[in-house]
Amino acid sequence: MGKTEGPGQSYWLGGRDDVIEGMWTWAQSDQPFNFTDWYPNVPDNKARNENCLHMYAAYNLKWNDATCTGLYRFICEQEYSGDGSEIIG
Ligand SMILES: [Ca+2]
Numbered sequence: 665m666g667k668t669e670g671p672g673q674s675y676w677l678g679g680r681d682d683v684i685e686g687m688w689t690w691a692q693s694d695q696p697f698n699f700t701d702w703y704p705n706v707p708d709n710k711a712r713n714e715n716c717l718h719m720y721a722a723y724n725l726k727w728n729d730a731t732c733t734g735l736y737r738f739i740c741e742q743e744y745s746g747d748g749s750e751i752i753g
C-alpha cells in the first residue's frame with residue numbers, strides 16, 4: 665500500500681528502541697519483532713538519536729531507524745473483530 669497509495673512517502677511503523685538501545689520492540693505491546701525488513705547497514709542509530717522505526721522512501725520502503733520527531737505518515741494495526749487474528753489495516 666505504501667508504494668501504491670503514497671509514492672515517495674515514508675511511514676512510521678510503531679517500533680522503538682529507546683528503552684534499551686538496540687532492543688527493538690513494538691510500542692503498543694512491548695513485544696520484540698518477530699520479523700524485520702531493515703535496509704542494509706541499519707539500524708545505525710545515527711548521532712545516537714534514532715529510536716523510532718519507519719519505512720523509508722529513500723530506502724525503497726525498507727526499514728530504517730530515525731529520530732522520533734520526523735513528520736511522516738503512519739501505519740496502524742487493528743484487530744479484526746472476527747477471530748482477532750487478521751490484520752486489516
Ligand atoms: Ca536507537
Ligand SMILES: [Ca+2]
Nearest residue numbers: 708709714729
Ligand atoms: Ca538510521
